[in-house]
Every structure is written in C-alpha cells, then in structure tokens.
Amino acid sequence: MTKQYYLKENVFINPLVNSWYAWPYLLPPVTFAMYASKTHKRLMNSFVNNSEIHIMASQNSELVGGEFVDCSLEQVEEVKQLLANLDEQLPFLQEIANAVDKLNSMLMQHNTGLCIEALYEQIPEPLKGYVELNMDLYHQPSFRLIEGLLYKGPYYRKDLQSISFGLLNEDYKRPFIFNTPILPQSNNLLVQASFDSDIWDDVFSARTTPLTEEKIRTLFEDRLLKGGLSVEELFTEEAPSKRHQKVASGVKFTYTGHAGLLIESPDVSVLVDPIIPSRIQSNHNDVVSFSELPDYIDYVLITHNHSDHVQFETLLQLRHKIGKVIVPTNNGGSLADPSLKLILQNLNFNVVAVEDMEEIELVGGRIIALPFLGEHGDLNIRSKSAWFVEIAGKSIFVGADSVNLESALYRQIKEYVGNIDVLAIGMECVGAPYTWCYGALTTSTVSKEIKESRRLNGSDFDKVRVMLDIFKPNQMFIYALGIEPWFRYFMGLEYTENSEQLIQTNMMLNYCRDRGVSIELLEGKYSEFIE
Template sequence: MTQEKLYLREDVYIDPLVNKWYAWPNLLAPITYAMYMTKTHKRLMNSFVNNYELHIIANQDAGMAGGGEFVNCTREQVADVRKLIDKFENEHGICRELCEAVKQLDSLLRSHTSGESIEPLYEQVPELLKGYVELHMDLYHQPSYRLIEGLLYRSPYYQETIQSVSFGILSDTEARPFVLSTPRLPAPDNLQLHAPFNAPLWDRIFRARTEPVTREEAEAMFTSVPTEGGLDWRELFTVEAPTRTYQAPAEEVRLAYVGHAGFLIETARCAVLIDPVIANRSAGNADQVISYTELPEHIDYLCLTHNHSDHVNIESLLQLRHRVGQVLVPKNNGGSLADPSLKLILGQLGFQVRELDDMETTPLPDGRILSIPFLGEHGDLNIRSKTAWLVELKGKKIYAGADSSNLEPRMYQHIQRLVGDLDVLAIGMECVGAPYTWLYGALTTDTVSRAVKESRRLNGSDFDKAARMVSTFRPRQVLVYALGMESWYSYFMGVDYGDDSQQIIQSGRMVAHCEDLGIPVERLCGKQTLCLA
C-alpha cells in the first residue's frame, strides 16, 4: 500500500526566535544580544505592560505604529509579556550585567586621555569581560577595544537553548506584527519548536517544500523536540504538490528578481543568489512572488551585502541552508561591537562561509564574482561588513549595489576602469533612512544628541548619486530596488510610502532620467525575470 506523501505548505511561514524575539544577526552575537535585550526588548515590554491600551490603540493606526515603538500584542497577552520580562530578569540576568560591563568598559577607556600605554587598564576591565576583549590605541592615541568573538561563541554567554522556530500560516486579512517591536508568544495560531538554529531538523522540515515526506516522517520531525503553541502540525502540510516549480535556464544568463534586494543569477552551470528575503506564497501574492519551490535545489554561492536584517535574513537563510554550497560575506573589522563578524554568525547557523575583501574575486564556471566596495548607509559608523557584488557570467556583468551610496564618485571611476561597462546596474534608493540610532542606539552607552541623530542617517543613494553611477558605468539596463514597496515585507520593513515620499520622488527621477537616455529602467516590485542573451 502506497504511503501518503505530504508537502510543507507554501503559505507556511516561520519566525526564527531568540528568547521569543525575531532573530536577526545582532541577536546571535552574544554581547550585542545582551545590549538589545536589555536596552530595547525589556524597554518595549515594560512599556506595554504598564500602558498596554496605548500600544493597542497605536497599532490600529498605521501612522503611529511605524518605527517599532509599539508592541503588537493583545490585552489577553499582558500576563505572558510580564512573564517574559520576569524570565529575562531571573534566568537571563547575566545579559543585564554584560550590558553594564560594556558601559563600564566604555567609561574606563574614555577616561584614558594621556595617550600613554593602555596595558595597565587590563586589570580594570569589568570581570565579566576579562579575557574576552583586547584593548588598543589608534594612531592618534584614542583608546578602544575589540571583542574576541570566536571565544565569546564558546563562552557561557552564547546560549543555543534560547533559540526556537515558530511556524504559522499566512493570512490575507491579518498582517504579521513588526519584527523589531513585538515578541512572538505561543498562541493558538502558531507552533513553536525548541531546537538550535544549527540543528539538522530544520533542513529536514524545509526540504519538504519540494521533497514530500510520509505522515510518519512529518510527525516524527514535529514531535522530536519540545513545542509550544496551539497550532496542530498537521495543518502545516498538504498532499498537493506545488504547482510552481523550478525551471532551469537554457544557454542564456538569467536574472530573476526574488524580492526586496534579492537576485538569482544563473546559467545552466551555476547559480548565485544575492540577499535572499524569500516570500511565502499565499492567495494574496500568488502571482507576484518567486517563492521557495521555484528556486534551484543547489545554489553554488549565496552572497550577502551587509548586516541588516532585510539583507541577512535569518528567516530565509534557515529555509535555504540545505540548498547552499557556500556563503560569501564581506570581510569584517574584527571584534567591533557595532560590526559583529558575519562569518562567525553564519557559522553558528551551520553554513560554510568565506569572507571576501574589497575587489577580491571568486571564480565561477562561466565567469566570476567580484566584491565591490560599499560606502554609506551606516550612519558614518566604522562598519566594514558591507560589500556590493558584481557577478560576471558569459561576459554579462551584473552589479547588485543594494543600499550602497555613491559618496565618492572617484571610487566608481577607478572600478569602472577595471571592470568596464555594465549590462545591468541595480541600485537601492532608500535615500532617507532612519537615524543611525534607530538600529544601533542600543549599542551606545552615552546620550546621543538630536542633532547627531538627524545628521547621521541610514541613507542610500538619492537621484544625483545614482545618476552619477549611470554616467560612470554606462549600463545597458538599470534596476531600482530594495525600497520595501512589496506589501508582503511590511512585517520587517515597517515603511509606508506616499507619492510625496522622497524615496518615490528620487527613484521616479531616476526612472525618468534613464528613459531620457534611452536606457531600459524599472523600479522593481514583485517578481521579474530577465534573460541576457
């Protein structure tokens, strides 16, 4: 008798969680996690418990809910949020102590103004950080430190036991709560499995999107670890095979836009995926997205541009891990609090990872991948973990610039002399980003003035900067992307543009400019596939 075969439904989504909060890279690095948990998560949850009616009202108003300052939980969940606060205080109080230790270390180093040797300060390093930091001075006698990250991941401060994955089913009437403001609590509409992110279990589950399993195999996967939530695992599966499946390219170079800042670039011999944030298909977006069932079963290289959650998206990465050969990431500064190593973070997730420096090349069967310097979009912080990618296949050159900004046009002129003109130039134009403290504020231990916040923003290219890139690289086609316009990404983007938004105005000018030059141009939203003959 033939056993019934089950597929993981296409409208099943996941929330990877660290202590019930949506996981993004800085929540995996031990010290940054302690800072965000103490200074952001606890603050938001305390605010909700103390004034939950305001939060509930605010989340009913799109204008108020933006920015991630309001917890999107219900009146009935107040007690559960209070329990999570108590758990943070009692079981994970070490995080509060680590946060205080970082503050003390910052104060210690700021007080060292003589320019003399910093070595005597090792004795004054807070006890919790002793042996985990190296103190140093720059050429102008300014003291600082680096975290010894490889050691921290092997310390008691890195806890895989607080990692879990929550499964849910997409609703076309109810949006997922914004990821940076709201904990994911066990509820009747989810099923949370407690296992580390590097567990082989996740590969077995996510393969079931395209490779069916028996009912017994599915039951074993979902009952092999502790669970919470009221959703029955059987509701996550269907007997119907996916109707949209992967189709390999022929002889051409194929470029598929897979959403937000994601591109799949292929020939018949290799596949390169950049910044994947893969949407789950539902009735509401069925014809607008390229989802997991339409991606190749083997991806030679997965390239990541920079350490922001809409580019290094753990939700998508976990579901792709079983398909990926190697991940390419930008080279890291080494131990900066604001710039944790992507190589080490992704290594904890079970990936094979290689770092590339500026202008370093990785060969492909039909060409190469080149790491291109990435300027801007990080509020002037010394963030090294950022790179754009140039993929050259069969002589076709595709530049994926993500949120990089043309702050120094001479740099691109130097690069153009080395790589020549482009076939495709793709650039993000999120030209009015949030103040840098919106993302990095939890890592600061001193007050930042309003003037500094407003001046130092997470800006990408505006029209003038992007137009200079067109003039320099003379592309045959221009793509404007990574604007967060796709509604199905609102749960992590949190943007709501109007016609008068500068992002729309500036990118619209870019479209008109390219049309005037006779260059095909498109502002990407929803799936798009190009064949470069």
C-alpha cells in the same frame, strides 16, 4: 502507497531568540545582551505599564515600525514573565551590558596616550578574557571583542533559540517583528530547537521534496511544542503550484523580492540577499516563492549586515540547498560590526569572508567584492559589500543600499571591470536615524541633532545618475525599496506619491528613458534574460 506531504506554501516562520525575532545582532553574545537589556526590556516594561496605549498605537497603520508592542491585554502576564526571566533566569545579559558601559567609561577616561596594559586588571568581570584593549595611532583607546571565543563560552545560549510557525492569511497580516516578542498563540506553533539543528534542513526541504507521515512525526517528537497550531496543519499532500525552470542558455536575472536577486546560467546560480515570501492565493503570480528556486544554489552573496538583507527567516529555509555563502569581512571585534562569517558559521552555513576587490572564480565567470560606502550612519563598519557578478559573458553590478559618496571610487572600479551590462541599485534615499538600528550599542545619550544628521540613507537621483554615466549599463534596475505589502512586517514602510524615495526614483526612471536606457523599478516578481 505511503502518503507524501509537503510544507504548505503559505507557511511562514519566525526564528526567535528568547521570544524575539532573530536578526543578525541577536546572535553574537555581547550585542544580544545589549539589545535584550536595553531595547527589549524597555519596550516590554513600557507595554506592561501602558498596555492600552500600545494596543491603540499598534492598530494605527501609520505607526507601524514605531516603538509599540503589538500584544493583546491577554498577553500582559506573559510579557511580565518574559521580563521576570530576564532578571531571574538570564541575569548575565544585564551584567554584560553593564560591563560594556563600564569598560567604555573607563577607556574614555584614559586620555594620556600612555601604555594601556595596566587597564586589563580593571576590565569588568563579565568581559574578562573576551576583550583586547588597544590604542589607535592618535592615542584614542578602544577594545575589540574576541568573537570566536565568545561563541564557545557560556554566553552563547543556543537553548534560547526556537522557531514559530504560522499560516499566512490573504491580507498578509503579520505584526511588525522588531518591536514585539512573539508568544505562543492559537494561530502559531512554537518549536524548541536551535537554529543549527539538522531538523530544519529536513523540514524546509519539504518545500519541494515531500516527507512521509512517519518522518514528520520523528522530526517533531520529543520537541517542546507550544501554540494552537498542530504539526499536521503545516503540511499538505498537494505539491507546490510552481517549480523552478532550469536555464538552458544565456543569463537569467530574477527579482525575488525586496533585495533578493537570482542570477543564473546553465552552469551556476548566484542568489543575492535572499528574502523569499510565502505564497498565498492573492499573491500567487506576484512572488517568486521557495519552490521556484534552483534545487541547488552555488553561491549566496550578502551585501551588508542589516536585517532586511540578512534574513534568517529565509536563509534557514534555504540552508539545505546552499553551497557557499559569501560575506564581506568585518572589523575584527568591533561592537557595532560583528562578524557575519561567525554568525552564519554557528548556524551551520559554509561561509567565506572576502576583502574589497577580492575575486572568486565561477564556472564561466567570477564574483568580485566591491567597496560599499554609506548607509551606516558614518559608523566604522566594514561588513558591507557591493558585488560584481560576471557570468557567461554578462556583467552585473549589484549595489543594494550603497551610496555614491565618492565618484572617484566608481571611476577606479570602472578602470578595472570596464562597462557593465546591468546596474542594480537601491534608492531608499531617506533612511531612519542610525540609532534606530544601533542605539542599543551606545553607552551615552545621542543628541537629536546627531540623530537627524547621521541617517541610514541610500542613494538619491544625483548620486545614481553619476554611477550610470560612469558604468554606461545597457539595463538598470531600481530595487530594495520595501514596496511590496507582504514585506511590511519587517520594513514598516508605506509609501505615498509624495514619499521622497519614490520622487527620486521617478526622476531616475525619467532620466534613463529620455536617454534610451532600459530601466525598471522592481516590485513583486520580475524575470528576464540579460541582453
């Protein structure tokens, strides 16, 4: 009998773009150029010049998430080579970033309000044919990127994409991923293949459907493989320890970790902001891992374009079983607001972009895209949506990091959808300055006062309390706080009892319990049928 092999449960992956962990702003060509030229280059130069300081800082748990490259002294030469490649092999990245700076400077000087058409001749060469110039109703000039065309041109370099495989240890130890290039080492295996390649659907289906040794060999042969792990070490004859249990009746609500929520009826499954952890012995009963998800996921809903809600690491592993991905529409070419639809379409997902209050019919229900305010540092970003999921007679409001900046909005929504059964909302009420996420896209210095004023804050107790009073849910869930230790590699958070996020959350827990409202702070693994 031919032996069958599963992908090991403790295998994890790092999708990479030019050796850096892939998040949504590293896929669109222009934003990738901005981050590579400004953030990546700055961090690597600092490491090369001050490697011992970076190494010491990376060993301090209190500094996780800071601007310290977590590489060793032995890797200094490899980091130098990455820097050299940016200048010698990928000079177009710096050229694009410089062109954006020049274009912004040129437009800021056009303050007469007169016709802008003559400025097309002055568009820097790397952006010619890829931008449209415009004026708003108050005569302020701007530009939009022609995003679809950029993906068809030479700036979208799929050959820079790869995936690094690793085996998760019992201490969950993975370096913080956004400040460090991920280089081939003895404990990983880098496989050169673009994200849209069919190879990944076959490899990741082996989470639940085994492959033969011959099939595995065929998938990986003729690929550029680097690192100390072998392909054979990623697979096992042992089947997954847990399997998905199909819902026979009612509506099942499952928390899959951080911002991930799975809503199931006998007829349909909806997964929101999926982030699925690998399973090891110490978290065996504390996580929902890949083998416990449905064999087919009808819809994946994305709330917004932040790296802890659009995680390619998980999405690529689920692509083979996803029907459609539903995303909020974007501003149409804004530098700070790239199209989620185009990003995911170029990764071979079936994607639908929706407007505020647009509805999608389900078997026995509907999905409504709800307005999402706040958490983006006051930037004009439309790629954000809360979701109303009505299924088998139950209604669920999934708010993620949206903020109640205007209570009248929720009263208007309430008039349309009525009371709800479940309110799920994040309470990461103290976020980083907006420049932590968007700083590389700015072309002028941002003052400390502005940084401190415009933070990526979620809702606090007072804001959520008003939402509770408006919607009158039977159950309430607080989630997306980044509490779980196995997610620290991308959240960079370590809470204490004095953390404002937990203080505000505890106020909400007590408020609900005093009023007889069922409430849970979701952490680890949670599943129940909605009453």
